[in-house]
Amino acid sequence: MAEAKKGKKPRRDFGSIRELPSGKFQASYIGRTGIRQTAPAPFKTDRDADRWLNKVEADLSSGAWQDEALGKVPFRQYAEDYLDENEEVGERWAETCRRNMRLHMVDLLDMPLKTITPPIVRKWYSKARKGKGGKTSIAQSYRFLRAVMNAAVRDEAIVKNPCQIPGAGADKASERPIATPDQVAKLIEAITPRYRAVVAVAAWCTLRRGEVCALRTADIDTEHKEVWVRKNWVELLESPKKFEKDPKTQAGKREVSVPPHVWPLLIAHADEFAGPEFFFIGKDGNRMRGNAIYQAFVRAREKVGLTLTFHDLRHTGQSLAAASGASTVDLMKRAGHSTAVAAQRYIHAVEGRDKEVAKALSEIAENGSAARLPKTIKID
Incomplete structure (x- = not known):
């Protein structure tokens, strides 16, 4: 034996x-x-x-092990799985990532994950920056690549993330323009009457376009003169799909005090244009769409001679609120710019302050000739 x-x-x-x-x-x-x-x-x-x-x-034992089979998966396949399976990726961002993959990341799509090394990333990024793509979309592409490769590290497909370019994912866009109170008033006068209150709540209450479209008539609190932001309306750029969703964080759900000089405009809109369910509706009686707002806004800004985007109105509102003496916490609450944890931590500190901010905004408006807001609205 x-x-x-x-x-x-x-x-x-x-x-x-x-x-x-x-x-x-x-x-x-x-x-x-x-x-x-x-x-x-x-x-x-x-x-x-x-x-x-x-x-x-x-x-x-050393943490240098990698799953060789997973490391051979093409970036395209792994990235698509990442977008499909990651619950934190919203449909708008997923659409943006897929568009950037198609337009700016072609050189990487068929490469196995483990072959995408730091030199490969630097070469791709340099080529992309020299191409026709905008700086914002290239920065978005790099952030997406970095996020996918971080997931690959967690899945042990690769040992280390090859995205090592300092500042490459930062969106270094130029400073957004800010409208003056007088310019806001002129935009409100120039736009089709149905959209005047839209411009007002965007500029003076810092609402996003999607938040404007999602406002219910019941969200206009006449007793406290507040606008309740509860939902966000999403319209994809490359798909006919449209849907309503909750804000990304709890802080996005908020009550915003309406400046006294704007409140009469909302009341006039409620009398003339508001629907039984949605506060902002089109001529067809359905929810007002973002594209309709965009087109009306473009016509108005051309009349006034401005180059602002609609989102710049929100930036304007935050800047004017800061000028009124609002603290950082006030601004975070007013715009919903906080994580859920931060919202719970800070919200008690600004109770009552929002109405003071709203009152100060009206004082700025009066000093800046914004008191010329239309007192009556005609049906278009």
Whole structure:
């Protein structure tokens, strides 16, 4: 019996090796996920298989191990899975990422994850910056690449994220323009009457366009002279799909005090244009769409001679609120610019302050000739 056991190798503590009918040797081990992992190819000798297992064991101990099979997955496939499976990725951002993949990331799409190295990323980024793409979309592309490769590191497809370019993902867009109170008043006068209150709540209450479209008539609190922001309306750029969703954070759900000089305009809108469900509706009686607001706003700004975007009205409102003496906490609450944790931490500190901010905004408006807001609205 002793002779029968002679030459038999001791049982391995890590992994196993078995001889195949071909005479070659297959090495395998149980991975961290509990699934058996097999070497990419059979080895000519059991010694070669043994060396491979020793290296895997050492890599696992040092944190340098990677899933070779997953590392061979093309970036395109892994990125699509990332967008589909990540619950934190919204549909608007997913659409933006897919558009950027198509327009700016072609050179990376068919590359296996493990072959996307820091030099490859630098070469791609340099080429993209020299191309026709805008700086904002290139920065978005880099942030997306970095996020996907971070996920690949967590999945152990690669050891280290190859996105190592300092500041590459920062959106270094030029400072947004700010309208004066007088310019806001002129925009309100120039726009089609149905949209006057839209401009007013965007500029003086810092609402986003999607938040404007989602406002219900019941969200206009006449007792406290507040606007309740509860939902956001999303319209995708490359898809006919439109949907309503909750704000990204709890802080996005908020009550915004309406400046006294704006309140009469909302009351006039309620009398002339508001629907039974939605406060802002189109001529067809349905929810007002973002594209309709955009077109009406473009016509108005051309009449006034401004180059503002609609989102610049929100930026204007925040800047004017800051000029009124609002604190950082006040601004965060008014615009919904906080994480859920921060909202719970700070919200008690500004109770009552929002109405003071709203009153100060009206004082700024009066000093800046914004008191010329239309007192009556005609049906268009």
